Amino acid sequence: MKRAIGVFLIVQAVLTYLTIKMIYTPFIVRILDRNTGVTKVSYSFPLMYWLICIALGIILMVGTYLVFAKEKKQIFN
Numbered sequence: 001m002k003r004a005i006g007v008f009l010i011v012q013a014v015l016t017y018l019t020i021k022m023i024y025t026p027f028i029v030r031i032l033d034r035n036t037g038v039t040k041v042s043y044s045f046p047l048m049y050w051l052i053c054i055a056l057g058i059i060l061m062v063g064t065y066l067v068f069a070k071e072k073k074q075i076f077n
Helices: 002-023 047-068
Strands: 027-032 039-044
Touching (some): 002 047
């Protein structure tokens, strides 16, 4: 049962990450240096994107633990 829940959590985390990756687009900031004509482009994601990625990383670790955890054998007297 633990292994099935672990596999579900792993699949759910990966699919959610791929969905979030498609939804969120980075903010693009362009800075032009007028003396040299060089344009610097900077990309940044919103804070919610990083919070979701951290949560999905934790879910992925819990799922991996559940998949590889050994089941304890119960001894009845």
